[in-house]
Amino acid sequence: RRGEPTYVQGLDPNEANVRVFNLLDLDPIFRKLIVQPQAIALVQALIGEHFLISNFTANIALPGSESMAIHADQAIVIPEPWLQPWAINIIWCLDDVYPDNGATLYLPGSHQVARVSELPRDMKTAMVAFEAPAGSMIAMDGRLWHTSGANVTRDRERALLFGYYTADFIRPQTNWNASLSAHTLDNLDARLFDFLGLGAAANLRQSSVILDPADH
Template sequence: MGSIDTTTNASSEIQFASRTPESTITAAQKHLQDHGWAVIPDVLSPEENALVLSHLWAAADKFRKQGDDTFMPILDPNASNIRVFYLMALDKIFRDLIQHPVAVEMVEKVLGDNWLISNFTANIARPGSKSMALHSDQSLVMPEPWTATWAMNVIWCLDDVYLENGATLFIPGSDKWTTREDIPKNARSLLKPFEAKAGSIVLMNGRVWHTSGSNITKDKDRALLFGYYTVPFLRQQVNWTAKMPEEVKKELSQELTEKLGMNVHANMAQVSLLKYLDEVFPPEEHEGGEKLSY
């Protein structure tokens, strides 16, 4: 993992690394497989978490200064929800964080080795923020039925997250729903919060139905980052070739360039073995003993 600047002209550096015990990873993978979600605590140290949070607020300011709005009425009822998109184009720390070894290990457990980074965004729920629409990520981009998991979120908790300050709300068992007809009329009453300490990650597969929570506190923010990963045959939310600054493109590793879908072949992933016809189906003979000529 590359080093991360702590200031614009950094004199000190920090490096993301996995400190999570393998037993914790294994337990989280099992819970994610069985329930569609899991929580892993202490993926970031307190120092790392504070650094990322400070860079997030700086990124939000930069996002506004370049003419982008942090309030999206199509998503949120009021401006107390601060949305910051294209994080990886705004700051190197987010290009490093999206590749955190714990996150990648969990992604590959769900999606396999062949995946893309669709987006990396922030949702800061300030006091007074309200819930967005109930949805699953896959329901937004593909038709029914949803019978396989083709996307997942790694949610970085930069504040302590709990019901009152706007924890993401989800419906347990909703990852088994395959059509909108499965959504019960009492869906709202089934919502439960993802509660976690700052520095934790919440893993959520693309079939889990969820919404942002309302922040009913007087003075507590709730900052979350959403790393959204998909199988490569789903179109990415962001065209990173168009969005990434040219000076940043030159610094990207070959691996990150590929995971951002920025190579020439972009999303042309190999999802099956491509072997020559003769290797898989050797030429056969006709009943008369004559070999096929094609």
């Protein structure tokens, strides 16, 4: 409705892989979902108390969609080496997810890979699928290398919601000031406002470990 593309050239192989961007601006239900207590608990368990919501999108694999480029989401926003978990995806499954309808494929153990040079050349053959019933929530370390599977069914869609959270010193993928409507910005609750990095002060948490020269 705003002229935004529904697929990403260079990442998505064809237009049967449909993306819906800026979910937070489309309906209040998404603003509730992204701060769901179970999701926030998983985020903080992996990357710590201080984080930002970097992106929130839908990915719908229609029949005929193919596998996208293999990638790790932390590698998109942080250069190597990837030594610590600074990003996480929380995935909500709107449909049953299984190999034939385009389940996400991941390389087991690849969250321990620090550099691209450490990846196996034949990693696509070693990938396995996330399988989950509709209504499930999947937590995925941002360092995990993965891709979407091909949807080889005739009439089954696979719709997933991807909430992408990162450590608070990483610039979000979405500029929320520019993306959210004035109405949405005016109606954000204080907690979500902070999680989107919209406060006037930012990236000050390390001040707690600054040493007083008088003590040294």
